[in-house]
Amino acid sequence: MADEFPGGAVVFTVLNLTHWLDGTTQTYIIWMNR
Known part of the structure; x- marks a missing residue:
């Protein structure tokens, strides 16, 4: 399938x-805003 x-x-x-x-990125932003 991928080859086709x-x-x-x-x-x-x-x-x-x-x-x-x-x-x-969202996880990093949340972690930085803790």
Whole structure:
């Protein structure tokens, strides 16, 4: 599936990375504001 749609796989990976970074940033901000 990923080999048939490399573009989709890249988008999926980027979205996952963006979501992870956003969660990490929010956690860091919350931790700094304790």
